[in-house]
Amino acid sequence: NVTAALAAIAAASSLEELKDVRTAHAGDKSPLALANREIGALPPSAKAEAGKRVGQARGRVGAALKTRQGELEAERDERILTEEAVDVTTATALRRPVGGRHPVELMQQLMVDLMVGMGWEVAEGPEVEAEWFVFDALNFDEDHPARQMQDTFYLDPADGGLVMRTHTSPVQARSMLDRGVPLYIVAPGKAYRTDELDATHLPVFHQMEGLAVDKGITMAHLKGTLDHLATQLFGEGITTRLRPNYFPFTEPSAEMDLRCFVCRGEDAACRTCGGTGWIEWGGCGMVNENVLRACGVDPAEYSGFAFGMGVERALMFRTGASDMREMIEGDVRFDAQFGLEV
Numbered sequence: 075n076v077t078a079a080l081a082a083i084a085a086a087s088s089l090e091e092l093k094d095v096r097t098a099h100a101g102d103k104s105p106l107a108l109a110n111r112e113i114g115a116l117p118p119s120a121k122a123e124a125g126k127r128v129g130q131a132r133g134r135v136g137a138a139l140k141t142r143q144g145e146l147e148a149e150r151d152e153r154i155l156t157e158e159a160v161d162v163t164t165a166t167a168l169r170r171p172v173g174g175r176h177p178v179e180l181m182q183q184l185m186v187d188l189m190v191g192m193g194w195e196v197a198e199g200p201e202v203e204a205e206w207f208v209f210d211a212l213n214f215d216e217d218h219p220a221r222q223m224q225d226t227f228y229l230d231p232a233d234g235g236l237v238m239r240t241h242t243s244p245v246q247a248r249s250m251l252d253r254g255v256p257l258y259i260v261a262p263g264k265a266y267r268t269d270e271l272d273a274t275h276l277p278v279f280h281q282m283e284g285l286a287v288d289k290g291i292t293m294a295h296l297k298g299t300l301d302h303l304a305t306q307l308f309g310e311g312i313t314t315r316l317r318p319n320y321f322p323f324t325e326p327s328a329e330m331d332l333r334c335f336v337c338r339g340e341d342a343a344c345r346t347c348g349g350t351g352w353i354e355w356g357g358c359g360m361v362n363e364n365v366l367r368a369c370g371v372d373p374a375e376y377s378g379f380a381f382g383m384g385v386e387r388a389l390m391f392r393t394g395a396s397d398m399r400e401m402i403e404g405d406v407r408f409d410a411q412f413g414l415e416v
């Protein structure tokens with residue numbers, strides 16, 4: 075009966091249910107199919123009428139099935155669209171952290187940038203350096219203790235007087251010879267010493283060398299420049315001091331110390347500064363006349379100052395890192411801590 079078929083079609087609430095309804099009401103064994111087959115057995119006078127009625131019934135059921143099929147498919151598509159929707163604005167992708175520049179490298183760059191901001195130029199020299207530049211040009215005596223094996227990494231003597239530079243000062247000599255004077259250069263880079271590795275010493279470390287040669291340069295220029303650098307790097311409240319020292323290549327010579335960032339000079343048992351209240355930052359002084367002469371500069375006309383500041387030391391100061399060894403261990407948890415900006 076067509077009414078029952080149409081009701082069942084309307085009641086089908088899923089595509090699976092509709093499939094069963096289709097089998098029951100329009101399949102091979104459905105009453106309509108049976109009726110269709112029986113037409114053939116009817117007397118000719120009844121055939122036309124019966125054929126028309128069964129045909130109409132099959133048409134209505136078929137159309138109803140098609141309509142319902144369409145409705146249910148649309149519902150299913152709608153459901154899939156909502157259920158399987160992905161909110162890409164909150165989706166997390168698999169991300170690998172990108173690499174970053176090492177804090178020592180960043181600090182070195184920052185120090186150089188501050189000097190470039192004052193009009194200084196950047197100079198370079200090799201890490202494997204001729205002994206002449208590392209020592210002789212810098213007024214070291216033939217038997218100066220720093221030449222001895224305990225400080226300096228010597229290359230095979232067959233290589234003819236090459237060493238790993240123990241400081242960046244050879245770039246002073248190279249720059250005067252290459253560029254002439256007046257001259258304002260900084261030379262950042264690695265230096266090598268046979269030091270025992272500990273919290274404040276690395277056998278490979280970084281310095282920023284500075285050299286200013288001009289007419290009328292005095293120690294006041296030196297102090298003003300380094301104080302400015304320290305203030306820019308460590309903040310307005312930083313206290314510095316110049317402590318007399320000796321270097322063969324400067325006269326007079328000094329060490330620039332920074333007020334201890336841990337105890338500020340108030341703890342005689344402070345382990346960071348050894349209770350002195352001060353931490354060495356680097357050496358400096360007025361360029362020794364012998365060095366000027368060795369580099370073709372006339373000391374009667376020109377004078378200069380030079381300095382060599384420790385980059386790792388500056389990083390300790392800037393960040394409060396108390397053990398330099400962390401700077402070379404390659405632990406990204408340390409390395410990622412410092413986004414250095416002025």
Ligand code: PHE
Nearest residue numbers: 241243357358359380381382
């Ligand atoms: N070269 C010295 C050192 O390595 C530092 C220094 C540089 C001192 C320039 C004076 C002038 O300790």
